[in-house]
Amino acid sequence: MERRDIEIFLALAEELHFGRTAERLHVSQARVSQSVKSMERRIGAPLFDRTSRRVALTAIGRQLEADIRPAYERIRTGIERAVSAGRGVDxxxxxxxxxxxxxxxxxxxxxxxxxxxxxxxxxxxxxxxxxxxxxxxxxxxxxxxxxxxxxxxxxxxxxxxxxxRMVLAVATHHPLARADFVTLEDLGRDTVFRAARPAPAYWQPPSAPWHTPGGTPIARGRTFGTFQELLLAIAAGEGICPLAAHGAEYFSRPGVAYVPFRGTPDxxxxxxxxxxxxxxxxxxxxxxxxxxxxxxxxxxxxxxxxxxxx
CATH class of the missing domain: 3.40.190.10 (Periplasmic binding protein-like II)
Structure with a gap:
């Protein structure tokens, strides 16, 4: 019995769905069906009850899973440990x-x-x-x-x-805080903060001074030593700052609003x-x-x- 057949059987025993099993193992559904049929022919009995509505292990299938899964996991773990040691991963x-x-x-x-x-x-x-x-x-x-x-x-x-996606962090009293979305052109409406490291190329041209895609100059703001200092300056209305979207969830705070960008790469x-x-x-x-x-x-x-x- 091939190792791949065992992997397919054990995955199908967990998923109880041919499509999900095929997706999980990156094979076709036909490959899953062929493998199961081959194992059933070798064993001489059905391993799964299959209808148009459900897939379930037979009694023999349940016993086979219970017998081979622990051994398979030990083999897999042993191989992974050997590979780690061989590659100097420890x-x-x-x-x-x-x-x-x-x-x-x-x-x-x-x-x-x-x-x-x-x-x-x-x-x-x-x-x-x-x-x-x-x-x-x-x-x-x-x-x-x-x-x-x-x-x-x-x-x-x-x-x-x-x-x-990208968002623009602005003070809650800033006019853009009430917008449904902003674009790169809105960066020309206020002082823009960034950290000392150069900002992403899709909104900061490689040469100074900064400009929007339409040519409007962008006022470059000061840099900050910590992210919290940046948020305090934004809340005080000193400037605005493009950020990755999880800021709205992980750094929600009074005084700062996060407005989605439209038309920018992720x-x-x-x-x-x-x-x-x-x-x-x-x-x-x-x-x-x-x-x-x-x-x-x-x-x-x-x-x-x-x-x-x-």
Whole structure:
């Protein structure tokens, strides 16, 4: 009996649905049906009762699952541990988050990695608000989850792990606070704050001074050492600031309103690390991220609301 047939049988025993099983394992429904029929021919008895309305394990199917699942899990765990050891994955991996809330929003990815690489200890901390990339340059973190774009010849930009819409943070008494949405042209109506790190290319031209797509000059505001200082300045009416949308959920506070952007690309968060410091642990984490965010995966971090860039 092939290992893939066992995987399909165990997945179908959990899902009790051919379509969901096929999606979970990234195979066709026909492949699932063929595998089950092949196992039933080998065993000589039905493993599932199938009707147009439901799928259920037969008594023999339930017994087979109970017998082989523990052994299969032991084999799978043993292989994963061997791969981790062979790749040099055991040991600590320090992950910094430019936006702390992303650690919660990416909990599924972090949990998946921990399950696959039990010998690797994840150490998570917040990156400096004013210069998140510095945590890589100083060696305080191995990997950074940061807002794109990142352009540095010494850094490798890995897979995108989360994307979300943009919002504009304004004071609640600001005229834009009553708008249903804003556009990039609205950035020319007030002082615009950003952190010290350059803002995303889709609203900040690479050369100064800043302009909207229509050519209106953008007044560049001061920078801040912490995200809370930025929110205090916005609430006081000193300026406005584009943020990733999860700010509305994770940083809701009196005096600040979050207005959705229309017509702008989503904010994208990706893994970044120093090319010269790449390790087996970093590669394993990036590989897990690529698999977790690949098209066709079950809803994961990319489908959830995300946190403000902060």
């Amino acid at each position: 040991g600590p991996l320090r992950i910094a988050f430019e936006a702390p809330a992303l650690a919660e929003l990416l909990s599924e990815l972090l949990g998946t990695f921990r399950g696959r690489h039990r010998g690797c200890e994840l150490r998570i901390h917040e990156a400096p608000f004013a210069d998140p990339l510095s945590t890589l340059r100083t060696g305080d973190a191995d990997v950074l989850v940061t807002l794109l774009p990142v352009s540095d010849p010494e850094l490798t930009v890995g897979p995108t792990v989360h994307s979300e 904010a994208e968060w990706a893994l970044v690390w120093r090319t010269a410091a790449e390790t087996g642990r970093i590669r394993a984490f990036a590989d897990t991220a690529r698999i977790s965010t690949a098209p066709g995966q079950a809803p994961g971090p990319r489908s959830r609301r995300a946190a403000a860039r902060g």
